[in-house]
Amino acid sequence: MGRQAPARRIQLDQSRQRALEVLAAHNELVESLRSKVEKANALNPRLRCAFPVEDRLTSHVPEPVVEKPHVILAADGSQIYPSRHDRVEFGLVNVGAIRLQPGCDLTPHETIHSELLYDESLITQDGQLTEGGLALLRDVSERVRLAELAEKETLPVVALTDGPLEPFFEPQENSQFKDLFKDFLGALVRLSACGASAAGYVDKPHSDLVVRLLEIAALPEQDLSQAGKPPRRFAGVTDISLFRELLGSGERSAVFEIRSVMARKFEGDLKLHFFYLNVGRQDYPYLVRVEVPAWVAEHQELLDLLHSTLLNQCRLLGSKPYPYALHRSHEVAVVTFEEKWQLLNMIEVEMLRNGVTLSEQSHKQSAKDASNR
Amino acid sequence: MMGHLLRSDTAGCVFGCRVAEVDAPVFGGMVRIPIEAEIPYQIYGLIYDISIEDDGLVRQLVTAGQVTPEVVRDNRENRTVPLEVGVLFIGYKRQGEIYHLLPPRPPLSLDEIYSCSDQEVCEFAGGERFGYFRHILRRMDIPVGELLAVHLQQASLAHAGDVGWGARAAKELIVLLRDDYSTLMSVMSALGDTGLRFDGAAGGAL
Numbered sequence: 001m002g003r004q005a006p007a008r009r010i011q012l013d014q015s016r017q018r019a020l021e022v023l024a025a026h027n028e029l030v031e032s033l034r035s036k037v038e039k040a041n042a043l044n045p046r047l048r049c050a051f052p053v054e055d056r057l058t059s060h061v062p063e064p065v066v067e068k069p070h071v072i073l074a075a076d077g078s079q080i081y082p083s084r085h086d087r088v089e090f091g092l093v094n095v096g097a098i099r100l101q102p103g104c105d106l107t108p109h110e111t112i113h114s115e116l117l118y119d120e121s122l123i124t125q126d127g128q129l130t131e132g133g134l135a136l137l138r139d140v141s142e143r144v145r146l147a148e149l150a151e152k153e154t155l156p157v158v159a160l161t162d163g164p165l166e167p168f169f170e171p172q173e174n175s176q177f178k179d180l181f182k183d184f185l186g187a188l189v190r191l192s193a194c195g196a197s198a199a200g201y202v203d204k205p206h207s208d209l210v211v212r213l214l215e216i217a218a219l220p221e222q223d224l225s226q227a228g229k230p231p232r233r234f235a236g237v238t239d240i241s242l243f244r245e246l247l248g249s250g251e252r253s254a255v256f257e258i259r260s261v262m263a264r265k266f267e268g269d270l271k272l273h274f275f276y277l278n279v280g281r282q283d284y285p286y287l288v289r290v291e292v293p294a295w296v297a298e299h300q301e302l303l304d305l306l307h308s309t310l311l312n313q314c315r316l317l318g319s320k321p322y323p324y325a326l327h328r329s330h331e332v333a334v335v336t337f338e339e340k341w342q343l344l345n346m347i348e349v350e351m352l353r354n355g356v357t358l359s360e361q362s363h364k365q366s367a368k369d370a371s372n373r
Numbered sequence: 374m375m376g377h378l379l380r381s382d383t384a385g386c387v388f389g390c391r392v393a394e395v396d397a398p399v400f401g402g403m404v405r406i407p408i409e410a411e412i413p414y415q416i417y418g419l420i421y422d423i424s425i426e427d428d429g430l431v432r433q434l435v436t437a438g439q440v441t442p443e444v445v446r447d448n449r450e451n452r453t454v455p456l457e458v459g460v461l462f463i464g465y466k467r468q469g470e471i472y473h474l475l476p477p478r479p480p481l482s483l484d485e486i487y488s489c490s491d492q493e494v495c496e497f498a499g500g501e502r503f504g505y506f507r508h509i510l511r512r513m514d515i516p517v518g519e520l521l522a523v524h525l526q527q528a529s530l531a532h533a534g535d536v537g538w539g540a541r542a543a544k545e546l547i548v549l550l551r552d553d554y555s556t557l558m559s560v561m562s563a564l565g566d567t568g569l570r571f572d573g574a575a576g577g578a579l
Contacts, residue, residue: 100443107446316444318437324444327430331452 012236019234020242022214027057033217040216040227041259047228049212050239050256053273053297057210063250063311064304071153072100072309073196074160074325075145077138078333080340081131082122085365087358088347091117091134092340095141096332097149100325102312110332113145118347124176132169136180139167143187150194157196158309162326165200165291166262166272185270192269192295197306199296201323205289209258209274210239240276240287247278247287252307255297266293273297277307279314279321286321375404375486376458381479384508385418385462388486389455392448398423398458401523403489403497406480414467416476417489417497417505419524421515422459428452460486461512463505464497471497473504491531498528499535503545510549510556517556521546522563529569539569 026033030052041047080092092114099109115137122129129137139161146159167184169177191198215233219226243253253276257263263272271294280286290310296302314321351358361369375398376390386406390398398404398420406416431448434440464473489497498505509517509524525542532538543564550557 098447100447102443103441105442105446107450108443110451315439316437316441317433318439320433328447328451331430 012241015234016237016241019211019214019237020245022218023057023210023242026214026217028055030055030057033057033213036219036221036224037213037216037259039221040219040224043225044228046261048209048260049216049228050209050274051259052213052254053257054254057254058246059254060247060251061253061307062248064308066305066308068156069104070102070156070158070305070309072102072158072160072313072325073146073149073153074098074100074323074329075142075149076162076326076329076333077142078330078335079134079138080335080343081134082117082129083365085362086344087361088344088351089118089122090344090347091122091129092335092343093117093134093138093141094333094335095138095145096329096334097142097145098325098328098332099149100328101155102309108328110328111145111149112332113141115141124174124179126174126176129176133176133180136167136169136177136184139163140180140183140187143184143191146196146198147187147190147194150191150196153194156305157194158306159191159196159198160310160323160326160329161200162203162330163200164202164289165198165293166258166260166266168262181265185266188266188270188293192293195295195302197296197302197309198293199306199310200291201310201326202289202291203322205240205276205287206238207289208234208238210242210256211237213256239289243276243278243287244285247276247285249278249280249282249285250311252277252290255292255303257294257297258291269293269295271297277310279311281319284319375488376455378406378480378482378484378486379455379457380482383462383475383479385421386460386480388458388460390458390486391450392425392456398456398488401520401527403494403524403527404460405487405489405493406484407487408476408478408480408484410477412467414465414476416462416465416480418460418462419509419520420458421461421512421520422457424457424459426455426457458486459515461508461515463508466497471502473502473508475508491533494528494531495535498542499532499538501541503542506545506549518559518563521560522567525564526567526569543569 033052037049037051075095075097077093077095079094082089082091095113097111117129124133142161146161150157150159188198211234212228216227218233247253255273255275258272258274266272272291273294274289274291276287277290278285278287292306296306310323313323313325316324317327348358376388379387379389400420400423402420404418404420406418408414408416434444462475464471465476509521525539529539546560547557550560
């Protein structure tokens with residue numbers, strides 16, 4: 001691995017340079033690029049790439065000056081996955097949220113919402129609640145908490161969650177997903193009604209949505225049916241490796257729409273968009289991806305408020321920039337391994353007290369516990 | 374209430390409280406810890422150490438250099454990083470009697486700690502009894518001179534109606550430390566910095 005690394009690095013760098021050349025060549029040809037993506041998407045409905053919405057691909061927007069009072073709401077979730085190896089099967093979704101008012105000498109307000117899942121709540125029409133289902137339930141709960149909090153505010157709101165807005169769940173056709181996804185969209189609609197600058201913050205992104213767009217740009221018209229299919233022209237090149245050279249400290253990229261099978265389920269005001277933001281210093285760029293719904297992407301004031309707020313929040317953590325509010329909501333929400341065992345013990349005691357005979361712990365788990373590994 | 378007990382042993386305890394508690398602990402302050410028992414009693418102690426623990430986030434915030442008012446409040450009032458307060462036991466009260474002895478058993482986790490009122494300080498340290506000084510003087514790991522000086526300063530204020538209390542306490546310290554010149558000098562030097570006066574018939578007046 002070590003021996004191959006330098007050669008791989010050189011190869012990737014060459015791919016990246018070629019991708020940058022395509023980016024520069026298509027910088028102002030956005031209209032024709034859009035049409036090319038539409039054609040490719042018609043040929044390949046499973047296409048996943050960025051779709052340009054601004055006039056220039058290489059736009060770099062400096063930090064806006066936003067001085068009006070506002071409120072930051074951040075929510076993060078933590079979960080315990082049910083385990084058949086335990087004596088009692090249960091799950092937990094714990095969502096922590098924090099409300100901060102920047103520049104205001106008010107104590108930030110923390111809230112926590114815990115949902116214990118057991119018996120029927122672990123069963124869906126399609127069978128046992130899966131880990132993916134529980135993760136989506138957590139994502140839904142985060143957005144619902146944010147919507148509830150945002151609805152109480154009178155000041156402009158920035159509503160943050162960690163990770164992409166585009167949920168990952170397979171298969172998307174089962175009822176478990178459909179029900180939860182409906183709630184997910186419902187919470188976003190509520191945030192939209194509040195006019196909140198809602199965003200998903202993706203730290204150290206590895207996505208290549210813009211790179212995939214450039215691959216389509218580089219394809220001759222007659223080969224568009226090959227869009228999104230292997231072999232990929234710029235495989236391994238990430239979006240941040242391109243934008244690192246374009247974005248100065250505090251600058252954001254152009255806004256792009258996300259084109260994917262999942263993203264198609266977000267319609268109208270909820271359509272998923274993203275931009276890259278350099279939250280690093282002048283001499284040490286650090287790029288993150290920020291996913292926003294259409295109502296934010298298309299509203300300059302909301303976009304500016306989000307841009308400015310994220311930079312200010314990141315600055316609070318100095319050389320390792322990350323939004324303070326998101327870190328704090330994580331601290332409020334996190335369920336540690338020890339806490340899981342405490343909770344399991346409490347549930348077991350309560351079951352036994354009520355005369356319930358517990359099933360045996362799996363021998364595998366028992367051996368793990370005995371050796372403490 | 375000042376805080377809740379974190380850990381304890383026969384001679385002292387450490388309690389924790391939020392940084393922004395209204396009844397904030399002060400160095401040398403006298404505290405009491407009510408103990409539930411068959412015959413309830415109350416332990417008295419002196420605060421000899423106050424430490425503020427940090428964690429990774431606080432360190433990161435400090436190095437960032439940009440600390441906003443809401444972040445200060447968040448860390449002081451919301452985050453579970455307590456102020457740790459060291460207390461050495463100096464006696465206890467049971468069935469109305471004050472004993473300058475170590476308590477029968479130390480307090481338990483999460484027992485409540487209260488600051489003593491002037492009346493309680495006078496009740497514990499009043500009169501001619503200074504036996505509790507030995508609990509302070511035998512500790513080699515704390516700033517004995519500073520602690521005694523601050524205690525005498527605070528207790529003298531509490532003994533507003535007994536202007537001779539400070540002088541009697543100082544005299545007792547001189548007797549107890551007559552064979553320990555270096556500690557005596559350290560205590561006297563610290564007492565000198567308190568502004569207390571022990572001269573004249575009305576010795577002990579501030």
